[in-house]
Amino acid sequence: MVKEPARASSRDGAGMIDGPAVRPGPGPDPQPARSRIRTRTSGAWPFRAFGRSFMSRLLSSGSADDDSSGPRVAESRRALDFGLAPALINGQAMTRRSGSERGSRGGTGRPRGASIVVASDWAPIRAFEPVMSADPPAVYGDLLPVLRRADMRIVNCECALTRARRPVWKSGAVFKGRPSHASALSAVPFEVATLANNHVFDYGLTGFRETLDVLRRHGVRTVGAGMTLAEALAPLRLTVGDERITIVNFGEGEDLTASTGGPGVCGWEIDQLARTIRAAKRRGDFVVVVGHAGLEYIPFPPPYVVEAFRALSEAGADCVVGHHPHVPQGLEVRRGRLIAYGLGNFAFFQPPELLYRRTGFCLSLEARAGGLASYALHPYRITDQGLRRLGAGEERRFREALGRVSSPLRTAKGIAEAWQSYLAFYGPEGLKAEVLGILGMMDTEPRKGAAMFRNRITTLQHRELWRDALTRFMSERPAPVRPD
Known part of the structure; x- marks a missing residue:
């Protein structure tokens, strides 16, 4: 069960927003x-x-029912899920301490903790629009039981949910869904939607206001953007099971209406975000940071993203998760804290028949006594009918590919x-x-x-x-x- 206390004061610190307002107007972005x-x-x-081509080359020969490599998949899964893969974590094992070692909030014995799923980009667009309209939960396919097993779910709402018809002038494409599409979020249910992205203001203030109202009516809490500066900066604080959870969401502020007074998104002020994280850790919270950042369609995070995500991890964030590149990127564990630089797409359909853009993963996090006890990866394929979990052979190749694109993170030279x-x-x-x-x-x-x-x-x-x-x-x- 998720309980929501009063929102944290903006004095705790988060990103700043600035930049000129975007102007209304249509027009798709030409191919980069x-x-x-x-x-x-x-x-x-x-x-x-x-x-x-890394995902295409390494996944193209697999099939959904290829289970000939089951033991190897299980071994790879254990290595990744529990922080034992040297290529992913710089040779460090994740610290997994019992409740008695770390203290219990509920009296004697081990605290129950909480399980959290973090997913990436979601939008009822293109091939997924009719799927989400006809049968909202169907878009998640056989990943739905994984999502529903968690105590709380977080997703990035990569669009406006509005009846507004006038988009803004911006560099890229504009995305929106109808207000009724929010039922595809509540059907899981996703309790939290992150909004610090480059599409939530695609239909201006009218569309943004309606999006906030639609999500609220469907029981989805939001973080990362707001009608005022204080709302945009405030982290979201919840109680899940025995755990106090703080969620911080920020982005690069691309093409968003923003001003010193709001409305806008939580932006790229890493020092201020770090202060927010340290304040949450002093309270004993489990901290999840979600960043919408980086260059699209490449499997490596640019150096400035690595530097920023690591700084937030060093400030105490138990998990730092990235999206926006639309392809899987590497991950690492540093001092028992997870950094996943890019999850790839989630319920977000893109037309090119390229597996690296049709493959992604979500994360399961086990929070216990204010720290990360364990994590798991759940990779899937994105089809025109929805999501499908990878078969055993596909999953083995995916994890090998993920290890390879994670290996540069081991050194500054890499x-x-x-x-x-x-x-x-x-x-x-x-x-x-x-x-x-x-x-x-x-x-x-x-x-x-x-x-x-x-x-x-x-x-x-x-x-x-x-x-x-x-x-x-x-x-x-x-x-x-x-x-x-």
Whole structure:
């Protein structure tokens, strides 16, 4: 059972929000230039092996009923779930102490604790719109029992739930569902929806207000955005079983209506977020941090994301979870605290027939006496009918792939090399194509082009990419010019 105390005061600290308001207007985002670039390789981390095709190559030969590798899957699952895989956790084993060692809030004996499932992006769009409309729980397929076994469930609401018809001018696509689609959340039920993402304001303030009201009426609490600055900054505090839970949600603030007074989202103020976490840990809370950040469609977190997520973990967060890249990224355990940089998509359908974008995982966390006792991964395939848990052979290949893309996290050199491999793949051609595409859009659809350009220079993920790419280009030896 989930109980909600009074919301924490904004004085506890969380992210700040700023930036100009977005303007109403339609228009889809053209395909990003970098997704059209041919695959290249460079250095110790060839992007072809570890980049866009990694899930396709390592999962394509599996089938749902392939159970020939059951023992190997079980061994791999134990290694990952209990923090014993060196490739994932820098050789550190997770500390698992009993209730008597850590203290019990309920008198003598071991506290019962609480189980929490954290899932990533959810939206009733594209192929999932009719599925969620006709039979809301059906979209979760055979993952539904896993979700329902938990004491509490958290998901990222990656859209507005509104009848509003006028979208904002923004860089990317706009997403919305009807208010009735919220029944696909309450049917599980998801008790908490994180909102610090780049789509919750896609239909402006009207759509956002209605989204808050719809979620509230369906019994879904929200965190990470609000009509006032205080609401956006406040962490969500709940009691689940014997555990006091604090949930902190933040994002990069991409394309969101934001001002010093609100409305807006909890933004990228890592020091302030760390103060929020330390205050929660002093109260003995179990702290889950959910961040919407990073570069889309690559399996490595950029260095600035690694630095930020690790800082929040060092502040005491028991689990830091990321989404927004739409593909699985690596994970690690540091001092008994889990960091999962990207869960991939959840109930969020994307058309390309690419398995790395049609594969994701959710996390089960076992909280006990204010700390992380254990965790488990639940990988699945995203089909046009909904989610399907991986078969034994598929799961083995998935876990092997996840271990490989986690391995750069073991060293600072690995993190840098992984990022440099993407910069090499992106290349001068990628940057030129992206800039020319935006300039072309400014000719044909000026407000859309302006939104795209503003997004590239104000949003951390794009600014970091362009800065580091330009720095790399400046340091490279130019190719010799051949005479005609």
